[in-house]
Amino acid sequence: MGQAASFSIRVDGPISGSGDSTQVLAELRLLRWATDCLEDGVVITAQSAESGPPPIVYVNPAFTALSGLRPTAGAASSASSVSQDDQDDPLGKTLQESHQRSGAFSIDIVGEKNGCRTILRLRSEPIRDPSGQLTHRVAVVRDITQQTALEEASRRNERLAAVGLLAAGIAHEINNPAGAALLAAETALAIMDSADSGPQVAACLRNIVTSMDRCGQIVRTLLRYSREEPSEKQACSINDVAKQALDLARPYMERRSAELRLELDSTVPLTPMNPLEIEMVLLNLIRNAVEAGDEKVIVTIRSQRTAGGVRVAVGDTGCGMNAEQLAHVFDPLYTTRRQLGGSGLGMSIAYGIIREHAGQMEVQSMPGMGTTVTIDLPVAADPLGANAHREVNHCGPNPDCRR
Amino acid sequence: MARILIVEDDRSFADVLAFTLRLEGHEVSAAVSADEGIQFGLAHRPDVVIADWMLGNDLHGGEVCRRIQTACPLVKSIIMTGYLDIVSKLGRWSDYGEMVLEKPFHKEEILEAVKRALSCPTGP
Numbered sequence: 005m006g007q008a009a010s011f012s013i014r015v016d017g018p019i020s021g022s023g024d025s026t027q028v029l030a031e032l033r034l035l036r037w038a039t040d041c042l043e044d045g046v047v048i049t050a051q052s053a054e055s056g057p058p059p060i061v062y063v064n065p066a067f068t069a070l071s072g073l074r075p076t077a078g079a080a081s082s083a084s085s086v087s088q089d090d091q092d093d094p095l096g097k098t099l100q101e102s103h104q105r106s107g108a109f110s111i112d113i114v115g116e117k118n119g120c121r122t123i124l125r126l127r128s129e130p131i132r133d134p135s136g137q138l139t140h141r142v143a144v145v146r147d148i149t150q151q152t153a154l155e156e157a158s159r160r161n162e163r164l165a166a167v168g169l170l171a172a173g174i175a176h177e178i179n180n181p182a183g184a185a186l187l188a189a190e191t192a193l194a195i196m197d198s199a200d201s202g203p204q205v206a207a208c209l210r211n212i213v214t215s216m217d218r219c220g221q222i223v224r225t226l227l228r229y230s231r232e233e234p235s236e237k238q239a240c241s242i243n244d245v246a247k248q249a250l251d252l253a254r255p256y257m258e259r260r261s262a263e264l265r266l267e268l269d270s271t272v273p274l275t276p277m278n279p280l281e282i283e284m285v286l287l288n289l290i291r292n293a294v295e296a297g298d299e300k301v302i303v304t305i306r307s308q309r310t311a312g313g314v315r316v317a318v319g320d321t322g323c324g325m326n327a328e329q330l331a332h333v334f335d336p337l338y339t340t341r342r343q344l345g346g347s348g349l350g351m352s353i354a355y356g357i358i359r360e361h362a363g364q365m366e367v368q369s370m371p372g373m374g375t376t377v378t379i380d381l382p383v384a385a386d387p388l389g390a391n392a393h394r395e396v397n398h399c400g401p402n403p404d405c406r407r
Numbered sequence: 408m409a410r411i412l413i414v415e416d417d418r419s420f421a422d423v424l425a426f427t428l429r430l431e432g433h434e435v436s437a438a439v440s441a442d443e444g445i446q447f448g449l450a451h452r453p454d455v456v457i458a459d460w461m462l463g464n465d466l467h468g469g470e471v472c473r474r475i476q477t478a479c480p481l482v483k484s485i486i487m488t489g490y491l492d493i494v495s496k497l498g499r500w501s502d503y504g505e506m507v508l509e510k511p512f513h514k515e516e517i518l519e520a521v522k523r524a525l526s527c528p529t530g531p
Contacts, residue, residue, distance in 0.1 A: 179489030183511030184420040190514040191427045204426075211423050259416070259439050 045070040045145035051138050058103045071095050102128045122149045177222045181215035188212045239274035242307050242314045249286035262294045267306040272314045275381045285354040289318040289377050296322020313383040319376035325369040408432040414444030414458040441466035448475035455524050460488035483524035
């Protein structure tokens, strides 16, 4: 490579230009110097009329270091070829097979070097003469072993972090009913022998039953999500499901002094859905809506018939979201309430449920103008979920955009 | 016996805890939100506030205790959490409460915690 440093030349045009041969040669040397400097391996193999391994006409030093393959003396006429021995080597095999293809392709090749697993990423491009005839293939090979290991480690860490957060979220959900049941049981034991304690013991037992039932429900729901099983669907009215979600949310709304506006379209068609899951989605949206502001929040739940099914929207008059928050709204583990114990899983789970229903979910929000989440569910479910769609919109100053 | 305020948004848990503490002879009130807890705490100055860390709105239980204690330094506080990680990550729960109890806890643990909180020397 050192000899190239003595060249000083302007490269004005393509090698195939009409410059004199000295200049063309100088340009070629310069380009050769450039490919010799690359950390990626470069190999050019010739298309051969005969069947058998393709001749190697050029390799750069990096390719030889990666593969051990080299051409002899650098001239095409005396080039070595990818030998039969090389065919045991996955890289040699890929080079040979590449000549059976006409287009460009990219492939990751898993091999072994000094007893260690290596991953080479090979990108192969055809080279054609002016008539369009395939004459050579050039392959650029990069060792991505380390990069892949880092990516895998990072994915593993992310997964562990997600599991940790999920576990913490579950812990909170379960520890409340478990704690209530434990106290109730111990209190019942402490008073059961005293006279007239019957009603009090009964109250404790009722609390234990309710609490344990809650624990069971939480575990069942989580298991279902972790398996990512498609849930059973049945034809339901979105209005009925919305009312059930509201019944569950009402005590919380009252506690937070949230005001409810219900605008349900009585002509909505029955839609295939898992009512418990959709109820959970709506509950989550209602809870988010209620928590969207310090002041008394107005939560609007609206249903309507659409061309392909039903639409249900949960809107609030809370603080809204800025562009940054909106961009992350569906990201798992993203939350602005981390310190308060938010797991950031609510919206991503909700989105997963809607996707599994082949529906669409859209969030419109603007700081100071509240947030509206709109869900569209199709009457005829697309079993592959191919139409799943999500969108976030910053709405403009027109207040009607909250509709 | 002491006057105790429970601040807990899980009504079922609050009911059982109040029942357990009343059986021990304490006078117990319960608030289901941070705002309600702060208002009641400032108005009635209980001996002990037992607050859940996660109250599902903008203020956590530690902040509820801190605000009450800022105005009423004699009030003692106990934090409850089903999610000890949150508190330990902050590394400064002692700013908020005399002690932290991790849910689920035994009846004897909360009774002991109340006893200890009451016997704590008064802060600065």
